[in-house]
Amino acid sequence: MSLSLPAASPRARSLTGVVTEAIAALEARSEWFAPARSAVVFVVDGLGAHNLAERRGHARFLASAGSRRDTARTVFPSTTAAALTSLLTGTDPGEHGIVGYRTRIPGTQIASNQLHGWETDGLDPRVWQRSRPLFEIEAERGRPCFVVSRPEYTGTGFTAATLRGAEFVSASDVRERAAIAADLAARHPGALIYLYAPDLDSAGHRDGWESDRWIDALERVDTAARDLAGAIDRGTGVLVTADHGMVDVPAHRHVLLTDDDPLVDGVDLIGGEPRMLHLYTADGERDAVAARWREREHSRAWVMTRHQAIGAGLFGTVAADVRDRIGDVIVAARGRFAYYDDREADKRPQRMVGQHGSLTDEERTVPLVRLGAFA
Numbered sequence: 001m002s003l004s005l006p007a008a009s010p011r012a013r014s015l016t017g018v019v020t021e022a023i024a025a026l027e028a029r030s031e032w033f034a035p036a037r038s039a040v041v042f043v044v045d046g047l048g049a050h051n052l053a054e055r056r057g058h059a060r061f062l063a064s065a066g067s068r069r070d071t072a073r074t075v076f077p078s079t080t081a082a083a084l085t086s087l088l089t090g091t092d093p094g095e096h097g098i099v100g101y102r103t104r105i106p107g108t109q110i111a112s113n114q115l116h117g118w119e120t121d122g123l124d125p126r127v128w129q130r131s132r133p134l135f136e137i138e139a140e141r142g143r144p145c146f147v148v149s150r151p152e153y154t155g156t157g158f159t160a161a162t163l164r165g166a167e168f169v170s171a172s173d174v175r176e177r178a179a180i181a182a183d184l185a186a187r188h189p190g191a192l193i194y195l196y197a198p199d200l201d202s203a204g205h206r207d208g209w210e211s212d213r214w215i216d217a218l219e220r221v222d223t224a225a226r227d228l229a230g231a232i233d234r235g236t237g238v239l240v241t242a243d244h245g246m247v248d249v250p251a252h253r254h255v256l257l258t259d260d261d262p263l264v265d266g267v268d269l270i271g272g273e274p275r276m277l278h279l280y281t282a283d284g285e286r287d288a289v290a291a292r293w294r295e296r297e298h299s300r301a302w303v304m305t306r307h308q309a310i311g312a313g314l315f316g317t318v319a320a321d322v323r324d325r326i327g328d329v330i331v332a333a334r335g336r337f338a339y340y341d342d343r344e345a346d347k348r349p350q351r352m353v354g355q356h357g358s359l360t361d362e363e364r365t366v367p368l369v370r371l372g373a374f375a
Contacts (some may be wrong), residue, residue, distance in 0.1 A: 003304055003312055006359050008138065015083060015366060016316075018241060019134050019192075020090040025237060025374070026143075026190060036373040037235030038185040040193045042178075042228065043087070045080060046201030046354070047364040048245015051209050057213050059222040062240060065229070066369035074244050076314045077276040077332075078103070078356050080201070081114035081158070083243035088162040088194070089131035092316025096131040098161075099315055099318060099325050101273040101357065104280050106324040111271035111278075115208050118157020126162035127212040127314040135192065136165030137302040144188035148177045149196040162195065174199055178224040182231035193229075197221055201246070204354030208248040214354070229371045237374035242366040249274070249338040254350060255300070256342035262292055264341075270362035274349070276357035278327025286328040293331060301339075302332045302354075302359060314359075332358040 013032065022039040024030035049071045056063035071318045075086045075093055075320070077100050078170040087097040093099045105121065111356045112121040118128075118306060135145045144167040153159050155169050171177045173196045181195040202208075203217040224238055232238060254274075257264050264270075266285030271278035293303045310318050318326070331339060340350050356363045 001300070003308055005302060005312060006361065007125060008073050012071070012367065015072045015074045015243070016086040016090060016092055017243065018072060019087055020369065021190060022237070022239060023134065023138060026192065030187050033237060033370065033374045036237030038191040038193070038237070039183050040185055040195055040228065040232070040236065040238045042181070042195040042225065042238060042240045043084070043197065044200055044240065044242050045196070045198045046209070046244065046246050046356070047221070047242040047367060048362055049367050050362045051245050052367055055215060055218055058218050060368055061222050061226040061229070063366070064369060065375070066367055070368050070370065071365050072241060072368040074364050074366050076359060076364070077272065078244040078358065079273060079276065080243050085129060085162050087243065088135065089134055090134055091131040092323055094315035094318030096129055097319070097322045097325060098129060099322065100271060100276065100278055102271040102273055103278060103325045104269055109269055111269055117159050117223070118161070123157065125157050125164070129161035130322070133162050133164055135163055135194070138167035138192055144191040146184050146191060146193045147196070148181045148184070148193060150198065166194065175227055176218055177196050178228040179231060182228055182241050186233055197224070204246045205352045208353035209246045210248055211353070218295045222247040225371070232372045234373065236297055236372045238371035239374060240367060240369040240371065244356045245334060245363045245366060246356050247334050247360065247362050249355050251350070253337050254338060255339045257339065258342050263296065265289070265292070270341050273357045274340055274352070275333040275355050275363070277331040277339055279329040279331065281328040290329045293329060297331065299334070300337045301334055307328065334358075334360070
């Protein structure tokens with residue numbers, strides 16, 4: 001069976017290469033960016049290029065600093081755990097092994113949360129995440145490396161998996177974090193700085209990206225970016241980007257999977273997230289499960305087997321010990337739909353409005369705005 005999947009522009013820059021090229025710019029050898037004395041990579045979680053374009057009146061600084069061509073393509077699945085790991089290691093999900101929001105630990109019936117489940121599920125950040133973080137490599141080479149993020153991310157499993165080697169500096173307010181990043185860049189020539197803002201993503205999940213709450217968060221991020229651009233010296237380059245975009249999914253477009261639904265027949269475990277499911281099937285059930293999902297959901301989702309998804313290059317080159325982390329069947333939502341396992345006792349995830357994870361341009365195209373020495 002041939003797959004008809006959205007095609008990326010051959011000129012699209014991959015989010016996976018952004019930090020790698022920023023490091024190269026510090027050594028005056030980047031093919032993407034001008035040379036810089038220090039570099040700040042400002043990641044605004046959840047800010048898709050389409051979201052920014054639609055709300056550019058509330059982000060006048062970022063909208064004026066960038067153009068429609070200043071974009072990058074995030075990874076599949078378009079989810080924070082996979083995308084940030086690719087950004088921060090320079091490798092694709094099939095290599096680093098973080099292939100979704102919740103993925104099965106092979107040989108178990110545990111679909112581990114790849115952002116928050118490290119400690120509870122006994123995952124070793126140095127082993128489960130298979131690629132060395134770029135910050136660790138650069139710190140060992142003697143480069144000053146810093147992470148400026150919210151206090152609650154200090155010392156987490158995901159931070160250790162993706163950002164070890166960097167000095168962690170925390171502040172709750174995004175404008176304060178931006179000021180800290182500018183100061184670090186000025187005081188530490190050659191520094192590589194990761195500045196993270198989760199505020200927009202949180203607002204979008206709760207109320208949707210078209211909500212007043214999301215707009216308020218966007219305005220704060222835009223102000224922080226303007227402050228950062230004004231505070232850096234001329235030798236510092238800044239990149240403003242994101243891990244994924246977002247679409248709003250109303251409750252009446254939730255597809256609820258129940259015990260009597262034929263779609264769960266032959267499925268042992270459901271992972272992923274509402275817009276990108278990993279279906280782990282019972283022995284010998286893969287093809288039957290895929291056929292049932294294609295027959296009923298073909299107009300609402302791309303349905304493919306693990307073999308087809310790997311063959312299409314969706315996860316990049318897939319290492320042998322990563323294959324079994326990927327679902328036997330992959331379900332990626334096409335339109336404004338989301339799939340929930342309604343057998344779960346916790347219904348709170350069904351309250352989410354803004355969502356991501358699938359293959360649409362809205363979810364996979366992110367800004368890549370250049371400021372300072374990179375402008």
